[in-house]
Amino acid sequence: MTQTAPNDLAHKARALLDLHTAPEILTLANVWDVVSAQVIAATGARALATASHSIASTFGYPDGENIPLDLHLDMVRRIVQAVDLPVSMDLEAGYGNPGETARRAIEIGVVGGNLEDGMRPLDEAVAAVEAVMAAGREAGIDFVLNARTDAVVRSGKDAPRSGVIDEAIHRGRAFLAAGAPVVFVPGLVAREEIQAVAEALGPRRLTVISVPGVSLPASELQALGVGRVSTGPFTQRVALTALQDAAAALLAGGALPTNTRPLN
Template sequence: MTQTAATDLARRARTFLDLHTAPEILVLANVWDVVSAQVVAATPGTQALATASHSIASTFGYADGENIPFDLHLEMVRRIVRAVELPVSMDFEAGYGNAGETARRAIEAGVVGGNLEDAMKPLAQAVTAVEAVMAAGREAGIDFVLNARTDAVLRADPAAPRSQAIDEAVRRGRAFLEVGAPVVFVPGLVAREEIQEVADAFGPRRLTVISIPGVSLSVQELQALGVARVSTGPFTQRVALTALQDAAAALLAGGRLPAGTRPLN
């Protein structure tokens, strides 16, 4: 990497980190290929991009959950990075067996942030993985923005008291914050009271959540609760696919493509 490229990478990383601590919540509409990245990047108000591993896997015909070969996954992310001027964060899933090496290769591709699932591994193992990713950022000389994810709520036993899942999410999230992760992602949080509880436990601008169609609070409401970031995961791709299927159905029923369709590519 040239000195110019290294300087630009460090600048993008610092910009991305600052977006998480700004008073305004960071909104990331997840992308999955070059054209989706370009469309979102060109949307007024977009300040950074995040890829969705589920969506990239689906694009190539793989199921979610590290079924897509990492090299193929990374190549798509590399193409996205090259196509835009904004900071890009990559979903590492659970780290592909070596979170530190996965982060190093992503950083070499121009990535300045990443999601890492704990998959409810023993906490010591999960913390070690977080430390490895943060070390990769330091070795590259950048303020890498790890969005350390805990699945404590997502994978909680539905028969157990809800408070147990929330307490475990807080325990794990605090452990990740203590070893340097700037923010913690807790999928499965949708109720106002739970989001407030976890946000307060982590501290200002430390919690990130996902927006679920028809269920989640609005971006404005999440900002008022102290959430640092809201992303969309695979749901933006599903929005696009829903529009595609609806358009196809209209044509097959004897109709026409929707008026107002814009030439975005």
């Protein structure tokens, strides 16, 4: 297995961290295999992030740590080796040992990652964050942990919205205090809620996901103080939608789209 040189790893980690604190929002189109990574890197992307849902789907597994960790890591390793950009990995909930999973990810050249709290007791979730950050320090890098709280996406439909947002802020602040540089709150799409969480966590500390047809444009998120926006499984769905539409048109007696480009 090819290893990334320690000084190169530290440089990429620092570059990824700097992208999160820059005035311009960091926009990440998530990738799931080598060719998707190469195609997105060629657009001028400054960093890449993997999507666990999409990688699992590629191999026929449902999301939620159902894909074996070794197989998951092998695909991420292939992505890291195929591009010359900082790569952040979706660590899911840490596969039962967040520190060890982060250590293994760093060994293959990953310099950042998402970690879900799954709404576990806060002390357990904070300990997981601390374990991942410790793995980065032991490797000599500024690991860019995008500490995710599921306070919004796991809230009940009848839960008072103000309480849900307060819980997201409470958990986010605890993760920042534990060393995570940024906090990911999926499910935030309303302008007022994004602004409230961004102001509570601090400038460029909040990351959100872009949901097709619902989310604000990246430029507006930047104005609200958001530091990062990613796409999760939606980039793969964009690709699969185009594939299915093209195949349906072809099977209906048509032809493939004329704007098809040789990207592989």
